[in-house]
Amino acid sequence: MTDVRTESGTRAxxxxxxxxxxxxxxxxxxxxxxxxxxxxxxxxxxTVHRYFPxxxxxxxxxxxxAWDQVTEATERARPAEGPAAAALDRLCQEYFDLGRVLxxxxxDPQQYATADWDACSPADQSLLDLVERGHEDxxxxxxxxxLWVQNxxxxxxxxxxxxxxxxxxxxxxxxxxxLYSLRKTLRP
Amino acid sequence: MTDVRTESGTRAxxxxxxxxxxxxxxxxxxxxxxxxxxxxxxxxxxTVHRYFPxxxxxxxxxxxxAWDQVTEATERARPAEGPAAAALDRLCQEYFDLGRVLxxxxxDPQQYATADWDACSPADQSLLDLVERGHEDxxxxxxxxxLWVQNxxxxxxxxxxxxxxxxxxxxxxxxxxxLYSLRKTLRP
DNA sequence: CCGTAGCGGAACAGCTGTGTTCCACTCGTA
DNA sequence: TACGAGTGGAACACAGCTGTTCCGCTACGG
Numbered sequence: 001m002t003d004v005r006t007e008s009g010t011r012a013x014x015x016x017x018x019x020x021x022x023x024x025x026x027x028x029x030x031x032x033x034x035x036x037x038x039x040x041x042x043x044x045x046x047t048v049h050r051y052f053p054x055x056x057x058x059x060x061x062x063x064x065x066a067w068d069q070v071t072e073a074t075e076r077a078r079p080a081e082g083p084a085a086a087a088l089d090r091l092c093q094e095y096f097d098l099g100r101v102l103x104x105x106x107x108d109p110q111q112y113a114t115a116d117w118d119a120c121s122p123a124d125q126s127l128l129d130l131v132e133r134g135h136e137d138x139x140x141x142x143x144x145x146x147l148w149v150q151n152x153x154x155x156x157x158x159x160x161x162x163x164x165x166x167x168x169x170x171x172x173x174x175x176x177x178x179l180y181s182l183r184k185t186l187r188p
Numbered sequence: 189m190t191d192v193r194t195e196s197g198t199r200a201x202x203x204x205x206x207x208x209x210x211x212x213x214x215x216x217x218x219x220x221x222x223x224x225x226x227x228x229x230x231x232x233x234x235t236v237h238r239y240f241p242x243x244x245x246x247x248x249x250x251x252x253x254a255w256d257q258v259t260e261a262t263e264r265a266r267p268a269e270g271p272a273a274a275a276l277d278r279l280c281q282e283y284f285d286l287g288r289v290l291x292x293x294x295x296d297p298q299q300y301a302t303a304d305w306d307a308c309s310p311a312d313q314s315l316l317d318l319v320e321r322g323h324e325d326x327x328x329x330x331x332x333x334x335l336w337v338q339n340x341x342x343x344x345x346x347x348x349x350x351x352x353x354x355x356x357x358x359x360x361x362x363x364x365x366x367l368y369s370l371r372k373t374l375r376p
Numbered sequence: 377c378c379g380t381a382g383c384g385g386a387a388c389a390g391c392t393g394t395g396t397t398c399c400a401c402t403c404g405t406a
Numbered sequence: 407t408a409c410g411a412g413t414g415g416a417a418c419a420c421a422g423c424t425g426t427t428c429c430g431c432t433a434c435g436g
Contacts, residue, residue, distance in 0.1 A: 010412065014412085030218075031219055033392080033393055033394085034395095035393080035394095043413085044415065045414090046396095046413080046415075047412085050412090050413085053395080054395075055393095055395095107295050141372075143368065144369070145355075147355050151347040151348075151350055152344070152347050155343035155344065155346050156340070158343050158346075159336075159340050159343040162339055163335065163336055163339050166339075177332070177336050180331065181332065181336075184372055184373050184375070185369045185373045221423055222425095231384085233384090233424095234385075235382085235383060237424090237425065238383085241425080242424085242425075243424075243425095
């Protein structure tokens with residue numbers, strides 16, 4: 001009945017509306033109340049509680065949603081194919097498109113850290129593997145450890161999102177800058 | 189009487205203790221209560237209110253403190269002397285030492301945005317000037333706009349702090365990685 | 377030794393967010 | 407038309423944080 005997968009069409013739709021609104025509102029103000037989220041979703045606060053009994057449940061669902069999106073994006077980028085540097089390029093582009101959803105799990109990781117997320121996720125792992133492959137095939141600077149590359153990739157993405165907001169620059173241009181800089185950094 | 193500059197020795201000391209504790213606690217949990225901060229400072233909650241009547245006053249003082257530290261660090265780096273790339277190196281090192289204080293104003297800029305801070309501060313401005321100088325003297329890649337360099341610098345610093353925490357890596361090594369990567373990115 | 381500066385703690389009222397319950401409303405559909 | 411699913415809103419109790427007041431304590435200097 002309450003199983004997500006066997007939900008009716010309407011229920012699934014309002015559930016999504018709430019989650020989407022939560023992303024919008026919480027990125028703007030991480031301490032926003034459930035009332036704010038409900039309003040943004042065009043929904044009563046009661047309804048929010050119907051779908052997510054406690055605040056933590058909503059946050060967990062949000063975290064899982066983000067996790068799923070990252071996993072899908074990672075698969076789309078086919079990180080194991082071709083030269084490592086090129087694969088990392090694809091990965092970067094895919095992640096960039098996810099946008100705001102990821103700003104959340106960045107800014108307060110401890111908020112959204114659930115059982116799924118805290119451990120080294122498959123997506124994280126495939127990135128680390130990718131970097132090691134790059135060390136071997138000579139397309140990534142061996143002085144840069146996988147963990148450091150991971151850090152730089154994410155923070156560079158963060159920069160790009162910020163840049164697209166602050167400067168009057170298209171998302172495409174911001175991504176270009178990001179890729180250009182990242183390539184220079186990783187180049188052997 | 190309540191003027192910060194004419195405070196007695198003891199008052200100045202407890203004021204600092206509260207501010208320091210606030211940095212510690214708020215970096216760990218941005219939504220921490222005043223009680224938590226008071227406890228961390230080894231001080232009664234009443235005392236906190238004696239120095240900072242409202243929460244906003246404490247946050248403003250924190251913001252101002254961070255602002256002052258950034259300004260001092262910027263001056264120490266002498267951003268207008270020598271080749272631009274080298275000056276930016278010095279700037280990066282100075283900023284890195286400020287550490288956690290800056291994580292605060294990053295993570296929720298709208299929290300700490302005061303009249304001083306929101307406008308383009310002298311520190312920000314001298315960084316932007318520095319990059320333009322680098323374009324002219326040929327030590328910084330002209331394809332990278334000043335604003336983008338600013339974004340990258342800060343997020344690279346953030347990476348380094350994160351890296352020093354997560355990986356079992358000394359702060360010095362993290363800074364080395366940061367500088368190495370930044371140099372590669374900015375190189376013409 | 378006394379007075380004052382500085383502090384801690386208890387107590388209080390007010391506010392905001394949360395979680396819950398209950399009732400009424402509006403749709404589709406059998 | 408009657409029914410049930412899905413919803414919104416009002417109302418409530420509860421908890422936590424905040425800001426304030428007041429009282430008692432300690433330490434230090436004249």
